[in-house]
Amino acid sequence: MQKFLTTVSSASLIRHAMHKFSVSARLLGAAFALTFGLGFAPSLEAQSLFAPAITVDSAVITNYELDQRERFMALLRTPGDIAEKAREELIDDRLKLAILDEFGIEVDDEEIKQGMTELAGRANLSLEEFLGVLRQNGIAPETVRDLTRVGISWRNFLGARYLSQARPTEEEIDRAMGQAGSGGVQVLLSELIVPINEQNASQVEQFIQQVGKLKSYDAFSSAATQYSAADSRNNGGRLPWMNLTKLPPQLQAVVLELDLGEITEPVPLQGAVALFQMRGLREIVGGTQRYAAIEYAAYYIPGGRSPEALAEGQKIINQVDTCDDFYGIAQGQDPSVLDRQSLVPGEIPRDIGIELAKLDPNETSLTLTRNEGQTLMLLMLCGRTAELGEGQSRETVANALTQQRINSYSQSLLNQLRADARIVEK
Structure with a gap:
């Protein structure tokens, strides 16, 4: 099964682009000295920086490229072994x-440029x-420019090669929407949600990797009981x-x-990382409701x-029966203390x-926090607005199914290319 990977997708890049870390610019300075020809002899350190680290057939990946990709992934707060993921991504890029x-x-x-401008625009930059x-x-613009170039080119290639065979049939769309004669789909999951911040990121990532390798329901349940921040612990x-x-x-x-x-694979959340284990899946008669908005x-x-x-959160819970009751709790306080929203699920x-x-x-x-764990969120579901008819929802499902299949074709092709390539680490 294709895993959910935390990669440098547009959404994840923008979501984390404003997280700043104190990263030394020493290596970047050496890189610029070579790249822009500042007129002095490169140091031995700079020479080593641009030495080959990996060869993929005749293509070269330098130490500098590995360093830049690692910095970029650190900026995105990518869970897991960043050095290993940077290496794998760059090898895939060469293939x-x-x-x-x-x-x-x-x-x-x-x-x-349009692709990079779109990324910036999603962060209102x-x-x-x-x-x-x-x-x-410490990330050179050329690093993201090269990554964007490969991403756009590969997307165009996959579309040209696989789009026609990736489109789902009407029956497949019905089934995915839970509107086929056999009914909708229900899932039985276990969850583990661990808060993460700059101080504990390394330990949390190591822990998440260990949990991700568990094979039994009991082992996952034990880890959730001990370490999960969710009430389900x-x-x-x-x-x-x-x-x-x-x-x-x-x-979904x-x-x-x-x-x-x-x-x-680790699911990044705001101030936390989540894992989900599948315990069961079943179809139900009569279909399942889709929602136009959730308040x-x-x-x-x-x-x-x-x-x-x-304790304060539980005290407030004991005082409120509906979302409207929060207005009385928040009266006289800064307006930012209460946030009430009605959004389509994707937003x-x-x-x-x-x-x-x-x-x-x-x-x-009372599971979630904000402000890097310093603020507790008391969350209440006000209600769900049922979707009336298919319309855009059906198109969205069709596009999602198409993208899933294209991603699967992409991974299969990359696996074959890796098997045929000569990959050597220096």
Whole structure:
């Protein structure tokens, strides 16, 4: 099954682009000295920096490229072994470039600039501001420009080669939407959600890697009981049966691809990382409801997950029956203490969407935090608005199925290219 990977997709890049870390610019300075020909002899350190680290057939990956990709992935807060993931991504890039050259697939500078401008725009930044964030973190603009060029070219290649065979049939769309005669789909999941910040990132990533290798339900349940921040830890991380359509749209396709007992790749949330284990999947008669909008209220309490903040959160829960009751709780306070939203499912932050999936109207959660764990979120589901008819929803499902298949074709092709390539580490 194809795993959900935390890669340098547009969405993840923008979501994390403004996280700044204090990263030394010493290596970057040496790189610029060579790249822009500043008129002095390169140091031995710089020579080593640009020495080959890996060869993929006749293509070379330098130490500098590895360093730059690692910096970029650190900026994105990519979970897992960043050095290993940077190495694997760059090898894949070389394999992709070989195929792109073979088929004459190219993109011009304007397309690349548009792609980078779009990334910047999603973070409400101009391209110049976006590149400034990269420079502040020791990342040369050329690094992201090259990555964007490969990404756009590879997407165009995959579309030309696989799009026609990747499009789903009407029956396949019906089945994915839970509208076929056999009914909808419910899933039985276990979850483990671990808070992450700059101080504990290394330990959390190592822990998540270890949990991701577990093979049994009991082992995952034990880890959730001990370490999960979600309320479900009291039940070993086990969630009840839920309609697939209640999950955030980004997570639905990931969950559907799991085998029984299989665990997802790390799912990045705001201030946390999540893992989900599949315990069961079943079809139900009559189809499942899809939602046009979900309304929720979030009340913010200082102190994060401290005993005092959790006690205050429980005290407020005992005083409220509906979302409207929060207005009385928040009266006289700064307006930012209460946030009430009604959003289409795809616009809801992933961590909030996951929590809302577990709730019925007027139920609450004290699992989430904001402000790097310093603020506790008291979350209540106000209600769900049913979707009337198919319309855009059907098109969205069709596009998602198409993209899943193209991704699968892409991975299969890359696996074959790796098997045929001569990859040597220096």
